Amino acid sequence: MEAEQTELGFDPFGFQPEFLKYVLPVTAWLYRHYFRVEARGLERVPDQGSVLLVSNHSGQIPIDGLMIGTGLLVDREVPRMARSMVERWVPTIPFVSYVLARCGQVVGTRENCRLLLNRGASVLVFPEGVAGIGKTYDRAYELQPFGLGFMRLALETDTPIVPISVVGTEEQMPAIANSEKLAKLLGSPGFPITPTWPFLGPLGAIPLPVKIHIDVGEPMHFEGSPDDEDRIVDRKVERVRGRIREMIHEGLRRRRGVFF
Amino acid sequence: MSGESSSKILVTGIAGHFGRAVARRLHRHHTILGIDRREVPGLPKDIEVLNLDIRRRGIEDVFRLNSFDAVVHLNIMHDPRARQETHHSFNIAGTQKIFELCARHEVPKIIVLSSADVYGPHPSNNQLLTEDAPLMGGQNFGAIRDLIALDMYCNTFFWRHPEIETVILRPVHIVGRVDNAPSRYLRLERPITILGFDPMVQIVHVEDVVTAIEESLHPGVRGVYNLSGPTPVPLSELLRRLDRRPLRVPEPVARAMLKAGWSLKVTDWPVPEVDHIKYACMVDDSRARRDLGFQHRYGIDAILEEVDAKPLL
Numbered sequence: 363m364e365a366e367q368t369e370l371g372f373d374p375f376g377f378q379p380e381f382l383k384y385v386l387p388v389t390a391w392l393y394r395h396y397f398r399v400e401a402r403g404l405e406r407v408p409d410q411g412s413v414l415l416v417s418n419h420s421g422q423i424p425i426d427g428l429m430i431g432t433g434l435l436v437d438r439e440v441p442r443m444a445r446s447m448v449e450r451w452v453p454t455i456p457f458v459s460y461v462l463a464r465c466g467q468v469v470g471t472r473e474n475c476r477l478l479l480n481r482g483a484s485v486l487v488f489p490e491g492v493a494g495i496g497k498t499y500d501r502a503y504e505l506q507p508f509g510l511g512f513m514r515l516a517l518e519t520d521t522p523i524v525p526i527s528v529v530g531t532e533e534q535m536p537a538i539a540n541s542e543k544l545a546k547l548l549g550s551p552g553f554p555i556t557p558t559w560p561f562l563g564p565l566g567a568i569p570l571p572v573k574i575h576i577d578v579g580e581p582m583h584f585e586g587s588p589d590d591e592d593r594i595v596d597r598k599v600e601r602v603r604g605r606i607r608e609m610i611h612e613g614l615r616r617r618r619g620v621f622f
Numbered sequence: 623m624s625g626e627s628s629s630k631i632l633v634t635g636i637a638g639h640f641g642r643a644v645a646r647r648l649h650r651h652h653t654i655l656g657i658d659r660r661e662v663p664g665l666p667k668d669i670e671v672l673n674l675d676i677r678r679r680g681i682e683d684v685f686r687l688n689s690f691d692a693v694v695h696l697n698i699m700h701d702p703r704a705r706q707e708t709h710h711s712f713n714i715a716g717t718q719k720i721f722e723l724c725a726r727h728e729v730p731k732i733i734v735l736s737s738a739d740v741y742g743p744h745p746s747n748n749q750l751l752t753e754d755a756p757l758m759g760g761q762n763f764g765a766i767r768d769l770i771a772l773d774m775y776c777n778t779f780f781w782r783h784p785e786i787e788t789v790i791l792r793p794v795h796i797v798g799r800v801d802n803a804p805s806r807y808l809r810l811e812r813p814i815t816i817l818g819f820d821p822m823v824q825i826v827h828v829e830d831v832v833t834a835i836e837e838s839l840h841p842g843v844r845g846v847y848n849l850s851g852p853t854p855v856p857l858s859e860l861l862r863r864l865d866r867r868p869l870r871v872p873e874p875v876a877r878a879m880l881k882a883g884w885s886l887k888v889t890d891w892p893v894p895e896v897d898h899i900k901y902a903c904m905v906d907d908s909r910a911r912r913d914l915g916f917q918h919r920y921g922i923d924a925i926l927e928e929v930d931a932k933p934l935l
Contacts, residue, residue, distance in 0.1 A: 370855055376854075376856060456818025457818040473750075477750065
């Protein structure tokens with residue numbers, strides 16, 4: 363796999379392709395049997411060269427990122443490793459910090475993303491950020507505002523953008539509220555309260571076995587200066603956001619139920 | 623080395639393990655004068671050494687009596703047990719004195735050894751920091767603030783005296799036959815690691831840093847350069863290759879243990895250094911590789927071999 367790891371098996375971000383052999387069987391099982399993911403258009407992600415995968419974000423815990431990454435590895439003829447950009451809070455969590463790094467996840471700074479794109483990697487971003495994943499269930503499938511950083515990097519490095527929609531994850535952990543006080547106490551970006559979490563303890567944090575639909579759109583190419591004012595870059599970002607919104611609505615129309 | 627074979631070089635802090643390594647290499651092509659306030663063991667006979675404190679008057683005569691082609695300033699104290707004031711006055715006042723003498727006596731080149739630690743380990747760090755990254759090392763670790771102030775002072779000197787070629791080197795952890803924190807850590811039979819954390823680290827061999835100093839002596843070289851050795855590896859991988867049995871403890875326990883150990887003088891690890899075995903602080907040294915022609919010669923295993931080699935003098 364193109365990971366530019368060194369002779370010792372690690373890339374500078376701590377990604378160790380060898381490590382995937384412990385993780386992939388578990389996530390592949392989740393992909394096939396627990397969430398019964400139905401993915402369309404995974405082959406639209408180019409086999410090589412830099413690409414930005416842009417997806418909606420939902421469901422309190424980033425199952426969407428995990429399933430997109432797994433799908434690209436197990437559900438394509440040519441497996442493609444996606445490096446996702448994670449919240450800056452992640453490196454401060456014990457175990458999660460290095461396990462995610464060994465699986466190829468990278469702290470979401472602009473410089474890190476630029477480095478990966480220049481090395482020809484496929485980078486998965488969630489431009490809604492915490493605002494998307496931490497929504498309460500009454501706002502399910504409402505796309506939150508997108509950050510502009512990914513578009514500026516795409517323009518700068520001449521990288522195609524592949525829009526992705528994930529449907530189903532909103533229902534895996536429907537949140538009633540988000541406790542800012544508890545989040546502050548734990549130093550985390552959010553603390554969801556669901557019907558089962560935290561009342562049933564750790565078991566309450568297990569996501570429901572919803573059926574997940576992943577749709578991958580045609581690559582989009584943009585031109586322009588990466589240093590244009592926000593207004594101009596935002597117009598390009600809105601085209602990506604609009605496309606993802608359409609794909610989400612299509613997905614919602616097509617699905618027969620939450621669990622089937 | 624290029625043609626400047628008979629140049630005269632002042633090395634401050636020559637008594638340290640690193641200072642002696644620099645002297646042993648440079649004396650083959652240059653005339654070396656060393657100063658240190660400590661006794662200097664085992665140096666080649668043709669190296670002249672003066673027993674001097676750089677903050678004292680006597681240092682002025684050294685510059686009056688000699689005309690140096692370059693100054694390699696290594697006289698920087700890293701003693702966690704020394705009082706903050708001593709540390710500060712020695713490192714900053716001492717450096718200022720040396721730099722001002724260089725300006726007055728028109729020394730064309732100064733090379734200073736700073737450290738990549740000035741950037742500091744942080745969870746939101748870019749994976750590979752470039753030379754223009756902010757120096758955040760002092761945010762949680764007070765004892766390193768004088769090193770940052772020193773680095774900044776050298777940077778202002780760079781602009782105040784454009785006629786002098788100032789080179790600031792920021793190497794990653796120098797590991798091997800030196801008595802610094804990372805080498806001492808790796809020498810421990812049961813080093814503490816933080817449960818659930820395994821940051822990527824960069825290490826570099828002593829001799830490779832000496833080579834970078836040699837390369838910085840070339841006329842025309844100036845500026846700030848990060849230096850790193852072989853590609854980064856996780857901390858656990860270093861310990862595995864050294865056959866260590868790390869003591870994995872939860873972070874609050876590690877901090878409490880170090881705090882107690884520090885107070886009882888059982889250990890010399892300042893508590894904030896825990897961040898170094900928790901978060902990454904790595905640099906991009908492509909500038910040095912491009913401008914200095916720097917290339918590391920020692921790989922991970924070659925560096926680690928030196929950790930356990932013969933006892934230090």
